[in-house]
Amino acid sequence: xxxxxxxxxxxxxxxxxxxxxxxxxxxxxxxxxxxxxxxxxxxxxxxxxxxxxxxxxxxxxxxxxxxxxxxxxxxxxxxxxxxxxxxxxxxxxxxxxxxxxxxxxxxxxxxxxxxxxxxxxxxxxxxxxxxxxxxxxxxxxxxxxxxxxxxxxxxxxxxxxxxxxxxxxxxxxxxxxxxxxxxxxxxxxxxxxxxxxxxxxxxxxxxxxxxxxxxxxxxxxxxxxxxxxxxxxxxxxxxxxxxxxxxxxxxxxxxxxxxxxxxxxxxxxxxxxxxxxxxxxxxxxxxxxxxxxxxxxxxxxxxxxxxxxxxxxxxxxxxxxxxxxxxxxxxxxxxxxxxxxxxxxxxxxxxxxxxxxxxxxxxxxxxxxxxxxxxxxxxxxxxxxxxxxxxxxxxxxxxxxxxxxxxxxxxxxxxxxxxxxxxxxxxxxxxxxxxxxxxxx
Numbered sequence: 177x178x179x180x181x182x183x184x185x186x187x188x189x190x191x192x193x194x195x196x197x198x199x200x201x202x203x204x205x206x207x208x209x210x211x212x213x214x215x216x217x218x219x220x221x222x223x224x225x226x227x228x229x230x231x232x233x234x235x236x237x238x239x240x241x242x243x244x245x246x247x248x249x250x251x252x253x254x255x256x257x258x259x260x261x262x263x264x265x266x267x268x269x270x271x272x273x274x275x276x277x278x279x280x281x282x283x284x285x286x287x288x289x290x291x292x293x294x295x296x297x298x299x300x301x302x303x304x305x306x307x308x309x310x311x312x313x314x315x316x317x318x319x320x321x322x323x324x325x326x327x328x329x330x331x332x333x334x335x336x337x338x339x340x341x342x343x344x345x346x347x348x349x350x351x352x353x354x355x356x357x358x359x360x361x362x363x364x365x366x367x368x369x370x371x372x373x374x375x376x377x378x379x380x381x382x383x384x385x386x387x388x389x390x391x392x393x394x395x396x397x398x399x400x401x402x403x404x405x406x407x408x409x410x411x412x413x414x415x416x417x418x419x420x421x422x423x424x425x426x427x428x429x430x431x432x433x434x435x436x437x438x439x440x441x442x443x444x445x446x447x448x449x450x451x452x453x454x455x456x457x458x459x460x461x462x463x464x465x466x467x468x469x470x471x472x473x474x475x476x477x478x479x480x481x482x483x484x485x486x487x488x489x490x491x492x493x494x495x496x497x498x499x500x501x502x503x504x505x506x507x508x509x510x511x512x513x514x515x516x517x518x519x520x521x522x523x524x525x526x527x528x529x530x531x532x533x534x535x536x537x538x539x540x541x542x543x544x545x546x547x548x549x550x551x552x553x554x555x556x557x558x559x560x561x562x563x564x565x566x567x568x569x570x571x572x573x574x575x576x577x578x579x580x581x582x583x584x585x586x587x588x589x590x591x592x593x594x595x596x597x598x599x600x601x602x603x604x605x606x607x608x609x610x611x612x613x614x615x616x617x
Contacts (some may be wrong), residue, residue, distance in 0.1 A: 188254030195220040199277070217280050220287040222306070224274050225319075226294050231456045271300055278307050285341070286311045292319040301327060309337040315344035321374070326351045328377075332360045344369040351377045361385045383408075392446065396437065413437055414461065421453070429454060429479075434461030434486070453477065459484035463516055480505040484512045499559075502566055511563070515549035515556070542567040546574040560604055570609045575601040576617040 199222060289308035293301065308316060320327045328351040342364045352360075352375050361367065361384055371391035372378065378395045380402075387405045391412040392398065400419040403411070410430035413420065417440040420430065431452060433441050438460055452458070456479055463486055483501060502508065545563055550556050564570065577597035601616050608614060 185415070192582070196225075199223050217282045219281075220283055220285065222277070222281070222286060222288070222308070223290040224277075225290055225292040226270065249258070263467050271297065274300075276306060278304065286313040288315040288317070289313045290317040290319070292317075292321075294320075298327065302330075305333060306337075309333060312338070312341040314341050316342060316351050317344075317346045319346075319348040321349045326376070328352075329356060331356050331359055334363050339364045340366060342367055346371040346373075347375065348373040349375075351375055353377045354380055354382075357381060361387075371491045371589045418470065426454070428452070429456040430458075431455055432459040432461075432484075434459075434463075438462050454479050456480060457482040457484075459486075461486040463488040472595075475504060477505045478507065480508055482512075483508055484509045484514075484517065486514045488516050499562055499566070502539050502542065503537060506539075509541060510544040510546075511542060512546040513548065513559075515559075516549070537566065540569050543569060543571045544575065545570060545572075548576040548578075549576050550575045550601055551597055552577075561607060564604075564609070568609055570612045572613045572615060573604065573608060574615045574617065575604065577601060578617065 199219070258501070286308055291301065291304055291308075305318070317399070318327070318329075326349055328609050329347065334356070339360075343366055345360065345364070345367065346369070348371075350372075352372065354377075357370075357372070357378070360370070365386070367385060368388045370383075370387055370389070370392070372395060373393040375395045376397055378392070380400045381392065381398065383390055383401065383403045383405055385405060386407050388407050388409045390403070390405070390408060390410070392401060393412065393414045395415050398415055398418045401413065402421045402423065403425055404423045405425055406427065408425040408428050410432075411422075411425075411428060414432075414434040414437070415432040416436050418437055420441075422438075442461070442462075453476070455477060458477065458480055483505060485501075502511070545567060547556070547560065547563075549561070564573070575598075579596070598616050602614070604616050
C-alpha cells in the first residue's frame with residue numbers, strides 16, 4: 177500500500193488544495209479519511225453553477241407521438257405540467273442545498289464566488305450575495321442568463337459592505353445602472369476586471385480607475401462609453417453603435433470590436449486612430465456587416481502584431497478589402513481570418529464580378545496566417561493566393577476547414593467530406609513561400 181504523503185500536511189495546505197477543486201469535489205474529500213473530514217468548510221472558492229449542480233429531474237413519461245390528435249395535445253400538456261412540477265421541486269432542493277452549504281461554510285474570506293441561477297428568487301440571491309461580500313470576496317461572478325427575470329444589482333450592496341478586496345466583477349444578465357457602475361468603480365479601489373454582459377439598463381458609461389480589463393457585451397441600450405483608465409490593457413465591446421471615447425489609456429494594447437458597433441468603427445476609424453495606435457492585438461467581428469467594401473481605407477497601426485478578423489463573406493471582394501489592413505500594419509506578425517458564409521453559398525462561392533484589387537505589395541514581417549472556414553471554393557483560393565503573394569516571409573499557414581457555418585460544421589461530421597476539404601487545402605503547398613510550413617487542422 178502506497179504511503180499517504182498528503183494527509184500529514186498542515187490544515188492550511190490541505191485547505192489550499194481543496195480550494196482548487198469544484199465545490200462538489202471539495203465536499204467529497206470528507207470521505208477520504210478522518211483527517212480530511214470537514215476541511216471543505218474552509219474552502220475559499222464557492223461555485224454555485226446551476227448547470228453543474230442542479231438535479232437532473234425530468235418527467236419519466238415519454239413525449240406523446242407526433243400525430244397532432246386530441247390525445248397528442250392532451251399528452252403534451254400533461255408532460256409539461258409534470259415538467260413544471262419537477263422544476264419547482266428541483267428549484268426548492270437547489271435553494272436548500274445552497275443555504276445548507278453556506279450555513280456549514282466557515283472560511284473568513286473568499287477568493288471567488290460564482291452564482292449562476294435560472295429562476296427569479298431575488299430574496300435568496302440577495303442573501304447569498306450578501307454572504308459573499310461580507311467575506312471580502314475577491315472575484316465575484318453573477319450569471320443569470322437563463323433566468324426568467326433579470327436580476328437587478330442594488331446599490332445598497334455597495335453602501336453596506338467594504339469592497340476594497342474585490343479585483344474581478346463579471347455580471348451576465350444583471351441589470352446594473354450607470355450610476356451603480358460609477359459607484360462600483362469608486363468603491364472598489366483595486367478592481368482590475370469588469371465585465372458587463374446583457375445589461376439593458378446601461379446607457380452612458382464612464383469608466384475610470386485602476387481597471388486593466390474591460391468588457392461590455394451585448395448591452396443593447398448603450399449610447400456612449402468614455403474611458404479614462406491609465407492602467408487599462410484590454411477592451412472588448414460587442415453591441416450597438418455607440419460613441420466610444422478613449423481619453424487616457426496609454427497601456428491599451430488589446431481591443432476587440434464586434435456586432436453593430438463594428439460598422440460604426442469602420443466608418444469612423446480615423447476618429448479612433450489616436451486611441452488605438454498602440455494596439456498590439458486587435459480583433460474585429462464583421463459578421464453583421466454585409467458590405468465591407470464601402471470602407472477600404474484604414475489608419476496606420478504601427479505597433480499591431482496580431483490581427484483577428486471574423487468575416488461573413490458574400491463575395492471575394494469583401495475578403496480582399498479586409499486584406500487592406502496588411503499595409504496599415506507594417507509590423508504584423510500573425511493574421512487570423514475566420515470566414516463565415518451562408519449555407520446557400522457553400523457550394524458555389526465565386527468571384528461573381530470583375531474586381532479592381534490593388535496590386536499585392538510584399539509584407540516582410542507577417543510570419544503566420546490562419547484561415548478558418550477554408551472549403552477550397554473560388555473565394556477561398558482567391559483570398560489565399562492574395563495573402564500568399566504579400567506574405568513573402570511567411571513561416572506557417574494554418575488551414576482550418578471545420579469552421580464555416582453551423583450547417584457545414586454538422587456536415588463535417590461526415591469523415592469523407594472532411595477529408596475532401598483537407599485534400600483541397602493541400603494544394604496550397606505549391607503556392608507557399610520557401611521554407612513555409614502548411615498545417616491543416
